Amino acid sequence: MSDTALLTVRDLAIRIRGAQRNLVEEVSFSVAPGETLCLVGESGCGKSLTALALMGLLASPPLEIAEGAAEFEGQDLLTLPRTERAKLSGNRMAMIFQEPMSALNPAIRIGEQIAESVRRHQGLGHREAEARALEMLRRVRIPAPEKRLREFPHQLSGGMRQRAMIAMALANDPALIIADEPTTALDVTIQAQILDLMRALRDEAGTALIMITHDLGVVAEMADKVAVMYAGRVVEAGPMAEIFANPQHPYTIGLMSSMPSFGARTERLVTIPGMVPPIATMAPGCRFASRCPFRAAQCAQVPPLTALDGHSVACWRAPLERLEEPA
Amino acid sequence: MNRVILEAIALERRFTTDNPMFGTPTVVHAVNGVNLKVRQGETFAIVGESGCGKSTLARVLTRLIPASGGAVHFAGRDLSLLKPAEVRALRREIQFIFQDPFSSLNPRMTVGALIEEPMRVHKIGTRAERRARVGQLLERVGLPAQAASRFPHEFSGGQRQRIGIARALASEPTVVIGDEPVSALDVSIQAQVVNLLADLKEEFGLTLVVIAHDLAVIRHMADRVAVMYLGEIVELAPAEALFETPRHPYTEALVAAIPLPDPAMRRAEARVAGELPNPIAPPPGCKFHPRCPYAVERCARERPALSPADAQGRQVACHRAADLSLSGLAETETVRSPAAQRRFDLYAKARAAEATTE
Incomplete structure (x- = not known):
């Protein structure tokens, strides 16, 4: 993580008070001034919880921050007293919600x-x-x-x-804006206008942007960096172009395959089977394993986020082409 | 070419939004003189922004709400001439899948009762036969037969949509109309339901009419697409052609606004400014002209009629259709990197090997 980061989140974990498992776990990322980070994932992946925790808007109780730090302009957002927080919110950092x-x-x-x-x-x-x-x-x-x-x-x-x-x-000319699905509720032509506007304003003012979205199209349009989340963990993260050109995690690949692509019209979409199981009932180890076509014995251990080809991925089986080579 | 199963002829639906004791009432033309033909076995899509009248059109087509003018023919018969008993029989033939399966499924009924209800209403089979069919339908849409004894709230959004689909299929319809059937679902679940609908269409020989604002999904699913703007069809064309070479400026704008999941194809700045005008007081002439980058003086004066634009059955309502050359999404060979393509192939292969049913 660079020294020039505006916001650095380290090992953020969020849980329901008293619960065994964390809803969000080991989430780390940083954003530099003027940079756009997209948190990508589907419902329940923890992307919105992460944003709410940063804004100090977590419904607490029952939710609580179990672990982690979020350094913003020299202060830890997660331990800041309420009065200090209130001075930051809507001022140095602001939030845009899905439903205005x-x-x-x-x-x-x-x-x-x-x-x-x-x-x-x-x-x-x-x-x-x-x-x-x-x-x-x-x-x-x-x-x-x-x-x-x-x-x-x-x-x-x-x-x-x-x-x-x-x-x-x-x-108030914030240094950081967190936008939670800001265009999801809008029609395509209006969405395009709002994305253009956000891009122009960001570039004018040099504002850093954390954008939460499920739409890989929006990611391709807006992001400098991407963190793909699944069931509360970051499974793949890196520069945007790198994630699209060189996706490593089976979930990222499955998500991309699930989108009706703009190449040749294919007969069927290649999908991700099943759905996200409730976090409380998940087997230990990789949280994607139950839906992953590449799962193996080692997936019973939690895979660490490790560097691979210019970005990082949390998968024991990556790079997948290794599986094809004769042993 | 297959026979026409559903046809709209100069179809109109007006809503009175304000009816004062004195003065003229405020009227919205939600559907304004729509002509279209849906052929048996095809997937016909209606697209447009919120407020363009696409959902109203679907409801008028199926007589969920009556038309204010024009006619709908189903299998060659004028719906407005049907007797009440015949309308009931028609309900069996045309079924609806709604956007939000949570608000369209009665929360107090079990899933089994919900799926059985259309069969009960239309007096299909004995009780035991209906029960057996509920189990089959559940399994066909990818849910366990035991789900029949549970309630809708016990299921996720994707599962509820599957329940809605099973219910729609229960009366063995010939036409299924989906009003934004996948737009409330997550990407991975959406893909599963899109595949499921394609399979069911094949298996039961259905005709699908899909209403949607997500053009990527439409491009994947549809055979033909009608683009609506303020209650009127502005372009109607085979899906492939519509996206590749749009002929109406509004279609071009819609296609250009799609965020593409590929950084190599970042789109240009949105060219269509402004928003949908107030449908109560639509602009004169071509309703799109205030937002159209190509509008000329004539467009403000004269309403263009939907007219044939080529031999492939494409229809466009634009004065300048002949002299404009609009840009669409070229069916380029995928610009995916070799690394990404290789992983997609590996993933597809591994998924096929799993041979899981959806």
Whole structure:
């Protein structure tokens, strides 16, 4: 991990208080200023829990951070007292949620919601805060921003609400934005617009971005680095181009095969069999083993994340082509 | 060419959203003069953004809601002329798979009762025969027969969708309409259900009508695709051709907006600005013209009709269809790296060797 990292997460583990198994385990990654990291995985893989833990939004109890550290601008986010945390959230680091309708306050006008956050963190006066809110709506290219400022969230379309939430997240010039499936609820043309916008704003301001998504298409468009998660663990991580050109973990390969590809139309998709078993009932060892076509005896041990070909992978059987060679 | 099983003729559905005591009511044309023919045995897809009327069209096609104008013919018969008893019989022929299997399955009924219900309603078989068929159907969609005694909440989203599919198949329909049947599912589960639908279609000789906004899935599943915009079909073409060489600017925009799971194919900036206009007050002329990068003066004035664009049965509603050369997704040889291709092949081989049923 580089010295210049903005955020460094080490061995993060999250569990339900009193439970035997961790829901998220040994999750480590770092993000440099201006860099985009995508956390990729399906429901239940722990990508959202990881983000919530970083934002201090974990529902605790019952959830608790069992282990780990997350260093952000010289402070450990996970042990920070509540008051210090509150100074960071929405200020140095901000979050964009999937569903802007449930993240925005339905009873407060859009402009006021943005202004509130700049008043609080930057100590701006009423007028200045409102001017800032208007400027932010312009920056996220909302048409007729003067009018939108006075509207309530329900008066905006889904795409416009997501723009308003991005405006809110960026209002205090954060160093890091965590976006949890920011375009999943949107139509494709609107998704393309929001992705373009996020890319432009990120490059303008040099903001670091952690983007949580299940969509490998979004990953290919946005990411510098990727961490693929399965059942609470990082199974493969590395530079984005490397993950696509040289996928090593059977789960990553299976996930890519499951997507209707844009090459030749094939008759059938090559799928991953079954589904994620509940974490409490998982056999020890590799958590993907029960669905993996390459499983072997050694998979009863947890495979460590090890360097291989310029990125890292947690699989005893990688590289898979070795299996073809005669013993 | 197979015979036409489902046909819409100038089909219309209007909704009155506001009906004041004085003045004119506010009317939305959710489906506005749609003509289409679904052929037996094909997978016909209807795509478009939220609010384009695709779900309404599916419901009008199956008479789940009545049409406000035009006609629907099923196997050559005009649905609006059917007697109530005949409508019931029709329900047996056309079944629906919904997007959210959690809200479409009665939580108080066991899975067995849910799947048996269509057979009971249509008086198919004896009780024992129906029970046996429930078990067969469950196994066919990849669930254990014992699942019959459990309740929907005990299952995951993917399993619930399988239950919904088993229920849809129970009355031995000829046409199955799926309204976003896989869009709520995780990628790996989505792939399983897409394969399952393809297998079942083959096995039971079904005609599938799929409504979706995920174009990657549509490109994989569909034989022909109708693109809808504000209640109207703007382009209708064989799937391959539609994605490769779109002829309507809106189709081009949709195809261009797909995030491709391949970093070598990062798309250009989105070219279509803005959002779907208010359907209550749609723009005059071509409804797409305010967002269209190719619009000319005529487009604001005159509504283009859906008309034949080639000999392969493609239809386009665009004044400039003849002189525009639009870009699509070329069926390039896969740009995958040799390393990635090799692992995909290894994975496919290992999966085939497992020979697990889905």
